[in-house]
Amino acid sequence: MINHNRLHNHIQELSKIGKVGETGVYRLAHSELDVKAIYQVKEWMEAAGLQTRIDNFGNLIGRLEGNNPDKPVFMIGSHIDSQPYGGRFDGTVGSLGALEVVQTLKEQQVQIQHPIEVICFADEEGTRFNKGTFGSRGITGQLVDGELERTDEQRITRRQALLDMGCNPDQLDKDVYPEGSIEAFIEVHIEQGPVLEKQDVPVGIVSGISGPVWLTVTMEGHAGHAGSVPMDQRQDALVGASEVISGFRSIVSQDPNADTVGTIGNIQVFPNSRNVIPEKVAFTIDLRDIDVSRREDYEQQFKQLLDEVAERHNLTYQVQEDMRSNPKYCADWIKDVMKQESEKLGLQAPTLMSGPFHDALVLSNVCDYGMIFVRCKDGLSHHPDEYANEHDISKGVELLYQTVYQIVTND
Ligand SMILES: [Zn+2]
DSSP: OOOHHHHHHHHHHHHTTTEETTTEEOOOTTSHHHHHHHHHHHHHHHHTTOEEEEOTTSOEEEEEOOSOTTSOEEEEEEEOOOOTTBOSSTTHHHHHHHHHHHHHHHHTTOOOSSOEEEEEESOSSOTTTSOOOHHHHHHTTOOOTTGGGOBOTTOOBHHHHHHHTTOOGGGOGGGSOOTTOEEEEEEEEEOSSSHHHHHTOSEEEEEEEOEEEEEEEEEEOBOOBTTTSOGGGOBOHHHHHHHHHHHHHHHHTSOTTSOOEEEOOOEEEESOOTTBOOOEEEEEEEEEESOHHHHHHHHHHHHHHHHHHHHHTTOEEEEEEEEEOOOEEOOHHHHHHHHHHHHHTTOOOOEEEEOSOOHHHHHTTTSEEEEEEEOOGGGOOSSTTOOOOHHHHHHHHHHHHHHHHHHHHOO
């Protein structure tokens, strides 16, 4: 059994670093406060008997050797950077939960076969340099060109921010894990959605992380004086866009039992003037589903809708694809262990999809992965009011402990 009090002391202590208001935290990646938090957790890792290092991506890693040093590493953890005005639990629960799991294994002198690493990934949130999951993409060789030259609002580059925290951005290569060297990765995270709360259960087992499609749609008509162009002669791009926007909602909600979610969160109107007919409107589409064929079907329906609306209002349109990533399913063997252990713990843990992406999604490209979700209040996250009950958190971490125990003591 994990140590409930120690876990929550850690969570509480860490929330003091970068604290804003009563309950918020503000720890932007690689910043002074983020680094302070990293060193605090490093100290706790060392107290737990782990061998620690901060790699050149800014990841904090604590390692516990197994009996068989040739075995690939079993990795658990999450991130401790936050959004500006973020919450105390996003990432922290999975990071300090992982530490608690390994500390308990060590205290109980459990004979483990695999080496285990607890990892706090650098810059999961992506706020500061507008590109997230930096640490997890780093160790798995998934960084792209120009990544170190990205700048924050103060024009500080990622390279400089890494140098400032003592990392060597010219030696990133040596911190990339060779292929096959990670056996599996498991992450505990607050749900950041309302599903568990609605089902009135503390913990859920994640089936997979849905793949988002990001599009930018631009619709174009004709500007004209709002006072003089008769209604039947208008080519009003905003009127067309508004029909498309409400139609998009109907498309993604047609099956009430599906996991599909679709959002239009940004819209730009040109010339954006009260007495000019809108000539051009650009808006974003975020469409996610765990079922890729359904997602594609809805996307097709959306494009048909665009055609119809454009024709009706005499508009042209363009669709730019900004991102297309496929859903990634959690490994069946990990989910099976989780299911079995959750039953032993008396948790009625349902299976649910993750809409948000996580470091686990990045790891899924190189190894098997699993995730455990903890219920959070009103599904709220990335906000100072984010809240997860400590007993729920302990249940999620206990499930991680039992799952890891089964895996690392076997074979
Ligand atoms: Zn997170």
